[in-house]
Structure formats: structure tokens, C-alpha cells
Amino acid sequence: MKCRKCKAPAEVPLPSHNTAFCRDCFAAYFTGQVEKSIRRHGLINPGERVLVALSGGKDSLGLMLELSRMGFDVTGLHVDLGIPVSSLAARAKVEGFCTLHGLKLRVVELAKHGLPIPDVKKYINRPVCSACGKIKRHWFNRVALEEGFQVLATGHNLDDEVARLFANTLRWDAGYLSDQGPCLDAENGFARKIKPLYRLTEFETACYAFLNGIEIHTAPCPYSSGASFTGHKELWARLEYTSPGTKIAFYDGFLKRGRPAFAQVEQESGAPVAPCESCGSPTSTGTCGVCRLGIAVAERRAADPDRQ
């Protein structure tokens, strides 16, 4: 298989684009896709400080490296979930990566804030992935606002976005369908959230990480088995295999024709947002969801005879 651009032996086959690239031309293609996302959706303006959420996986570390190479002022943010073994390994990868590339890093330890994920799993009767996601998003936004970052970037790729859009569509969740996309503007106490990798698949971000020698955290979260997103991704992988290009067509079509319609509905019926009475983060419920989780975990931990 030869590179479509330079005819050298290819390393990256991309059936969705009916093409293949050598490593140098793939690097140019990858940068081009990120630039296109940033330009088309106005993700980052000149001079803005960007906070990049780093999990230790291929997507977030690849995004951080690419944005720094493009000359953006980036700082990493890692949320240490406090899960034995798994969180230590993920954090070590993030710290090693930032040290190697001379990149700035902030770490938030959930255990210091009373919400280590093992306690959330033990004391809260709801899917732990949902609570964990809520807590992480809370800290991403809080650090961005408190420390003067205009933009919060996450490494969500096309597969993540399509799986999420599919899940939101299965539930016809108008609230989420009204604002899912590569850019969510800053408003009501939320920093601007961007997803510069949304045009690139998981395979492409994995190739980028490998070809750039990025050491990644590959072990799955010990609490994520049976997560519905994994099943949705498998379903979409099958669709993409039989009809290459289906994922990006579905997602781009939603951005052009679906999201505006849902945004209009939500504008008419969405709940008003105000600062949380406890932490100041935006919420529509007086006390925000993360503060309520913190209170519930603290109460049940105090009543747990095993923790006396």
C-alpha cells in the first residue's frame, strides 16, 4: 500500500477516506484536520490560554502535543480519581509526558476534596461512570474559570462524539442534543469547551500517539465494564466497516441540520442557570450536583461502620 500523497510505503490505512498515508504525510493530514476544526468552528482565538484535560490516554496526550506544536498557550489538567493502582498509573503517564515535553500541568486530587471515586461507587446509588464524568467536568470548568483560562479543550474524537450523539438520540434528549458539538461557547459561568479532535477517529489518534512516541495509559478503568458507550462504539465500528464515511456524515449532518433545531427548542424551555450556593459553579438546582454528591458521600461515609 502506498501513500496517496508521496507514494512512499504507507503506514496508516484510512478506508473511510479511501486512502493511506506514510508517517510524514499522516502527520500533515492530522495537523490539517485539527486546524480545520479550529478554523471552521472558531475554537481558539489568538492569545487565549487553553486548559487541556489530560486523562493519560492517547487522545488527550495527542491533543496536548499537537496544540503545543501549533503554538497555542496550553496547560494540562489531570484529575486524579483516587482509584487504587489505575489512577496512580494514569497520573504517572501524564506527569512523565508533561515533563518530557516541557508542558505545564495542574493536578486536582479528588481524595483531597472528599470525593475519591471508590467512595462515590460505594456510597452513591447511580452508575459510577455518570457521577465520575460529572465530577471531572465540574473540576475542568472550575479550574478553567478560577485560573483564568478562556478555553477548556478535551480529547474527544469522532468515535466518542458519534457514540454520545447516538446515545442522546436514542433517548431524544433535547437538552444534550441542543448543544453537543465541537464548540460550546462560554456563558452562565461555563468556560468555552472545545473538541479539536472531533474530525479524527480513535484509530487516527492511536496512530498519532504511536508515531510520536507518546507513552499512554492503556488499561481500561476498572469500573467501566459494561459501559453503554463501548457497545455503541462497537455498533458504529460495524456500520463504518460496511459503509466507510458513515460516522462523519452522521455527525456533520447533525451539526448542520439537527443541532440548530434542538437548540431552538431548548432556548424556549431550558431551565435558568445560577451560581451554586456552595461552590459558585453554575447550576439550575440551587446546590450543584457535585456539591450534593459530596454531601451524600460524606454523610454515608460517616455512618459506615467500616470507616469508623
Place this chain on the structure above:
Amino acid sequence: MITVFIEPDNETLTFERHNTVLMLQRKLNLRVNDALVIRGDKLLTPDCQLKDGDEIRIRKVMSTG
């Protein structure tokens, strides 16, 4: 014989017969973009020939949380 390491499962398999990457992927029930196929410091495309003594690393790309 070729040796195949599968990540993140940490599984090692050996195959007596070998031909192309595509045949190996089919044997492992993987589609072209389900995993990186790595030999040394290079990525292999489905048409690449495998050789006796090859050590191949299969890195599945789907993140699960």
C-alpha cells in the same frame, strides 16, 4: 512462526502459518481500523507480508472509559 502480543489484553499468541496482516486481522476477528499492527517501530498496512520470526504487536484502539 510469528508471535503476536495483544494490547491491552496482555495476551500472547503464536501462529505457525503466516501470510499478510489482513489475514492475521481476520484470524483475530479485527477490522482494519480496530487496532494498530506494529512491527518494531513501524505500523503495518493490511497488505504487508509477515515473515517467519516476526514479533507483532496488536494495539486495540477502542477506549472503554
